[in-house]
Amino acid sequence: xxxxxxxxxxxxxxxxxxxxxxxxxxxxxxxxxxxxxxxxxxxxxxxxxxxxxxxxxxxxxxxxxxxxxxxxxxxxxxxxxxxxxxxxxxxxxxxxxxxxxxxxxxxxxxxxxxxxxxxxxxxxxxxxxxxxxxxxxxxxxxxxxxxxxxxxxxxxxxxxxxxxxxxxxxxxxxxxxxxxxxxxxxxxxxxxxxxxxxxxxxxxxxxxxxxxxxxxxxxxxxxxxxxxxxxxxxxxxxxxxxxxxxxxxxxxxxxxxxxxxxxxxxxxxxxxxxxxxxxxxxxxxxxxxxxxxxxx
Ligand SMILES: [Fe+2]
Numbered sequence: 001x002x003x004x005x006x007x008x009x010x011x012x013x014x015x016x017x018x019x020x021x022x023x024x025x026x027x028x029x030x031x032x033x034x035x036x037x038x039x040x041x042x043x044x045x046x047x048x049x050x051x052x053x054x055x056x057x058x059x060x061x062x063x064x065x066x067x068x069x070x071x072x073x074x075x076x077x078x079x080x081x082x083x084x085x086x087x088x089x090x091x092x093x094x095x096x097x098x099x100x101x102x103x104x105x106x107x108x109x110x111x112x113x114x115x116x117x118x119x120x121x122x123x124x125x126x127x128x129x130x131x132x133x134x135x136x137x138x139x140x141x142x143x144x145x146x147x148x149x150x151x152x153x154x155x156x157x158x159x160x161x162x163x164x165x166x167x168x169x170x171x172x173x174x175x176x177x178x179x180x181x182x183x184x185x186x187x188x189x190x191x192x193x194x195x196x197x198x199x200x201x202x203x204x205x206x207x208x209x210x211x212x213x214x215x216x217x218x219x220x221x222x223x224x225x226x227x228x229x230x231x232x233x234x235x236x237x238x239x240x241x242x243x244x245x246x247x248x249x250x251x252x253x254x255x256x257x258x259x260x261x262x263x264x265x266x267x268x269x270x271x272x273x274x275x276x277x278x279x280x281x282x283x284x285x286x287x288x289x290x291x292x293x294x295x296x
Contacts, residue, residue, distance in 0.1 A: 020262060022092070023095070023263055024089075028110045030107065030110035035112060040062050047164050050151065055187075058225075060224070063212075063217075067101065067217045076127060077124065078124050080124070080259040081121070082123055082261065083119070083120065084264070085119065086117055089102065090261060090263035091263075092261060098125065108169075115164075120249050120252050121247065126244075130231040130239055131231065131233075135229070136231065137243060138227065141200035142225070143196075143200075145167070145168075145247075147222070159251065166250070167219060167248055169217055169244075170218050170245045171244045174214040174215075176212035177226050178226060178228070180200070180209050180226070184199070185288070187290075187291075194280060194281070197276065198282070254269040255269060255272070
C-alpha cells in the first residue's frame, strides 16, 4: 500500500487463514494487578459513548512496557472473534503461541473494565514483509473505533446513537506507530459527508508526531490519533514488521473479511461498503471562533 491510494480503506491487507475448531477455552480470573498510568484519561472515558469533542484533548496511549512475545508461529488473522458477550475466550490451536499474551491482556482487561463480560473481543495478528516506501497498516491519521454517521438518529442502521467506545491493546515491532499529540478541531464537520480522518491529516503538525516504542504493549482508545509509519529499508525483500491488536467492543464488528473462528457456531456477515470511502474532504480553514479561540 502506498500513500497515493491511502483513502482506500479496504486496501488494508486481508488474510484467509483456515483455523480449526479445537483450541483453548478460558475465562480470566480477574486477579488484582496494578493499574498502569492510572490517571490517563483513557480509563475515565472507557465506558462513555463516543464523543467527537474528545479530539480536542490530546492523550498519549497507556504504555504497558516491553512484552517479550517470544517466537510466535501463527498464521495471520484479521479481526478473528475470540469472545462473545457472556461467554468465554475461544482461541483456535493455531494461535497457541499467542495464548500467554491473550491471557495477560484478558486479565488486565477484566481489572480495568467492569463491563468486560458484555464485550466482544477480536484479535488481529499480521506479520508482513513491507517494501521500502510502503506502509504496513493504514497510513493516514485516524482513530481506531471512530463512530461516525452510522451511529446516528437519522440513519437506517442498527445504532440510533453513539455507543460506548471500543479500545485495543496494540503491540508493533520496529518502526513504532506514529502518534500525533495535539488538539484536533473536528466538531464543526458534518459526519455524514466530511471525513474526520482527512481533516486529521490536514491539521496534524510534524512537530507533534511521536513514535510508540517497538515491542511495547499499549492501550489505545478512539481518541488517540495515529498512523502507520512509512517503511524505510535498503533490503530488496523489505522489512519484516509484526502488528498485534486485541480489541474490545460493545458492538459486533460484522465485517465479511474477518477471519472465521470455527470454535463458535457457524456464522456469516453480509457484504458491506466502508462508508469512509464516500466521505469528502472538508477543505476549508478551521473556524476557530466556534471553539472560542482566535488564531494568532
Ligand atoms: Fe489504527
